[in-house]
Amino acid sequence: MAVLKQEQKINLTTKKQHPRLRSMKDFYRKLKRNKAALVGGYLILFLTIVSLIGPYFLSNGINDVDYTARLQPPSAEYWLGTDQHGRDIFSRIIYGGQITLIVGFLSVALGGIVGVAIGIASGYYGGKIDTVIMRLMDILLAFPGILLALAIVSILGPDIVNVIYAVAIYSIPSFARIARGSTLSVKKLEYIDAVRGIGAGDFRILVRHVLPNVISPLIVQATLSIATAILTASGLSFLGLGAQPPSPEWGAMLNDGRGYMHDAGHIALFPGLAIVIAVLAFNLFGDGIRDALDPKSK
Amino acid sequence: MDHDSILKINDLKTYFKIDDQKVVKAVDGVSFEVPKGKTLGIVGESGSGKSITALSILQLLDEPGEIVGGEILFNGDNLIEKSIPEMRKIRGNQISMIFQEPMTSLNPVHTIGNQISETIDIHQKLSRTESKKKTIELLELVGIPSPEKRIKQYPFELSGGMRQRVMIAIALASNPELLIADEPTTALDVTIQAQILELIKDLQDQLGMSVMLITHDLGVVAETCDYVAVMYAGKVVEYSDVETLFEDPKHPYTVGLLNSLPRHDIKQEELTPIDGMVPSPFEMPVGCRFAPRCPHATDLCREKLPSLWELNKDQEVRCWIYTEEWDGDQEVKVSDSLNLA
Numbered sequence: 001m002a003v004l005k006q007e008q009k010i011n012l013t014t015k016k017q018h019p020r021l022r023s024m025k026d027f028y029r030k031l032k033r034n035k036a037a038l039v040g041g042y043l044i045l046f047l048t049i050v051s052l053i054g055p056y057f058l059s060n061g062i063n064d065v066d067y068t069a070r071l072q073p074p075s076a077e078y079w080l081g082t083d084q085h086g087r088d089i090f091s092r093i094i095y096g097g098q099i100t101l102i103v104g105f106l107s108v109a110l111g112g113i114v115g116v117a118i119g120i121a122s123g124y125y126g127g128k129i130d131t132v133i134m135r136l137m138d139i140l141l142a143f144p145g146i147l148l149a150l151a152i153v154s155i156l157g158p159d160i161v162n163v164i165y166a167v168a169i170y171s172i173p174s175f176a177r178i179a180r181g182s183t184l185s186v187k188k189l190e191y192i193d194a195v196r197g198i199g200a201g202d203f204r205i206l207v208r209h210v211l212p213n214v215i216s217p218l219i220v221q222a223t224l225s226i227a228t229a230i231l232t233a234s235g236l237s238f239l240g241l242g243a244q245p246p247s248p249e250w251g252a253m254l255n256d257g258r259g260y261m262h263d264a265g266h267i268a269l270f271p272g273l274a275i276v277i278a279v280l281a282f283n284l285f286g287d288g289i290r291d292a293l294d295p296k297s298k
Numbered sequence: 299m300d301h302d303s304i305l306k307i308n309d310l311k312t313y314f315k316i317d318d319q320k321v322v323k324a325v326d327g328v329s330f331e332v333p334k335g336k337t338l339g340i341v342g343e344s345g346s347g348k349s350i351t352a353l354s355i356l357q358l359l360d361e362p363g364e365i366v367g368g369e370i371l372f373n374g375d376n377l378i379e380k381s382i383p384e385m386r387k388i389r390g391n392q393i394s395m396i397f398q399e400p401m402t403s404l405n406p407v408h409t410i411g412n413q414i415s416e417t418i419d420i421h422q423k424l425s426r427t428e429s430k431k432k433t434i435e436l437l438e439l440v441g442i443p444s445p446e447k448r449i450k451q452y453p454f455e456l457s458g459g460m461r462q463r464v465m466i467a468i469a470l471a472s473n474p475e476l477l478i479a480d481e482p483t484t485a486l487d488v489t490i491q492a493q494i495l496e497l498i499k500d501l502q503d504q505l506g507m508s509v510m511l512i513t514h515d516l517g518v519v520a521e522t523c524d525y526v527a528v529m530y531a532g533k534v535v536e537y538s539d540v541e542t543l544f545e546d547p548k549h550p551y552t553v554g555l556l557n558s559l560p561r562h563d564i565k566q567e568e569l570t571p572i573d574g575m576v577p578s579p580f581e582m583p584v585g586c587r588f589a590p591r592c593p594h595a596t597d598l599c600r601e602k603l604p605s606l607w608e609l610n611k612d613q614e615v616r617c618w619i620y621t622e623e624w625d626g627d628q629e630v631k632v633s634d635s636l637n638l639a
Contacts, residue, residue, distance in 0.1 A: 126361065127361070189402060190397055190398075190399050190402040190403045191402060191403050191404055191405045191406075193358060193397065193403075194395075194397055194403045194404070194465070194468075195405070195416070196358055196389070197356060197358060197389055197390060197394070197395045197397070198389060198390030198416065198417045198420060198468060198469075198471075199386045199387060199388070199389035199390035199391055199417070199420050199421060200386075200390075200416070200420060201386060204420075208408075208416075209405050209408075212405075212407040212408075213405070213406070213407060
């Protein structure tokens with residue numbers, strides 16, 4: 001046994017690992033030590049799996065109205081009780097999870113792609129283009145996120161798809177700023193001059209050489225943005241500007257239960273808890289990734 | 299000088315406009331030629347405009363640097379008039395450049411194989427297997443052992459000398475006619491320096507390309523160059539073939555540079571530096587830029603800027619001493635002040 005251990009040790013020190021693999025391993029090692037991040041990560045995994053395959057196992061549909069079973073408290077038949085129309089809250093929350101995750105991922109993906117493209121182009125070209133773009137971003141940033149999203153949805157009309165656009169638009173400036181800042185430091189490096197020196201065009205330089213070197217702070221930003229996106233989307237639906245009834249979106253459900261807080265608090269409580277758990281999961285995980293990607297942390 | 303030149307630079311001016319009043323004339327009327335198949339060394343201290351000249355040729359200047367005058371004739375074509383896409387086709391294809399810092403000139407996120415084949419992909423239409431084959435050949439050419447394994451490695455896994463070899467492989471990927479090497483050995487230790495210079499020399503003989511070698515090391519010049527341009531404060535002060543430069547230097551600055559080198563053939567207690575400092579780019583002397591530090595300077599030197607005189611077929615010098623107008627000691631011989639064995 002001892003011999004085996006020694007061998008392993010030697011292997012660890014002499015065997016050269018693929019650097020990408022090594023940095024990935026290093027990343028996992030740091031992430032695993034951060035308990036809060038692990039909890040966040042597992043929660044995200046759990047939420048994703050449940051909302052993806054959960055609906056196949058549910059006996060109660062999301063819009064099965066049963067007026068004989070209105071405002072029921074949690075029971076063996078209705079795990080989380082029923083609402084004012086006798087719909088099963090548990091089924092609705094699980095379906096609602098799909099909507100929440102799709103809105104979160106899609107809006108951040110959309111906003112992230114546009115924001116990063118704007119940011120690296122702005123940082124790389126500099127000059128007047130940079131000034132104009134970044135002042136525009138400052139204007140967008142000056143609005144509180146929810147207010148901007150509210151304004152955009154009011155223009156586009158209340159609909160869950162428009163919520164995705166609204167959240168995407170307001171996450172653009174933060175991505176653009178981070179991407180621009182990192183690009184400014186990367187573009188001064190000699191290897192960028194060297195690729196210009198071999199005749200590479202701007203597109204190739206930006207995509208192949210700048211982007212991979214600025215990606216890690218953006219991954220952190222994306223994870224944390226998903227949390228904000230979920231919260232904003234629920235908020236808009238709560239206000240009646242997002243998902244429309246009878247959609248089981250969590251924010252909309254919260255709004256449904258608002259009138260019955262005294263008689264049947266569970267109608268509002270459970271969707272609210274679901275939002276808290278989802279937002280918390282992405283925040284914890286995002287913080288964990290940030291610490292793990294930070295080369296200064298051990 | 300009438301050589302068959304691959305590159306001919308006439309009166310090149312590259313200025314950096316700091317604000318409306320302040321302009322740094324980093325390269326101010328530089329002219330020289332790179333003869334076909336030969337090596338031209340460009341020597342000068344930091345801030346003399348060597349690197350800016352090189353970057354001007356490839357038009358890789360960063361803001362606020364700008365070429366404001368002169369011509370850069372490459373095979374007779376003026377590169378300054380080329381459009382951006384036309385310049386892109388020239389970079390890395392007909393003219394390649396090696397940078398000073400091999401440690402930071404390679405992108406840390408790509409394998410060296412990918413970085414070499416990138417140049418091939420940009421300029422040649424080759425299939426993936428052909429491109430990989432060429433990459434391995436290039437690594438063999440620059441003397442990197444077991445290239446099949448190396449192409450999968452990342453820059454951090456290679457030593458400085460190895461990385462500089464990779465940079466050379468990248469530069470050679472499209473068989474350039476001219477290789478610009480900007481202090482290729484400055485960041486390397488002495489034994490590796492010699493290997494890299496040897497490699498460049500061998501490759502030049504093998505591939506028949508011309509080389510423009512920028513350095514501040516006269517030892518490197520003596521070893522590798524055929525011709526030398528000595529730069530001082532944004533101007534060429536002396537241009538000659540390498541033997542003449544070391545045997546019979548004409549410009550007082552060149553003599554000063556040679557005297558400040560350690561020598562093994564004479565007994566030296568201490569080195570002889572050039573007195574004074576390089577002039578600030580904001581307060582250039584009106585006359586000869588070297589006049590404030592020159593032991594022979596007269597009023598003429600301090601008031602009027604000399605031009606680059608052609609002394610003979612192989613030597614040009616920017617100094618009043620060699621003109622009719624010289625008002626100082628008629629018998630002065632600059633090379634007499636050279637420490638001789």
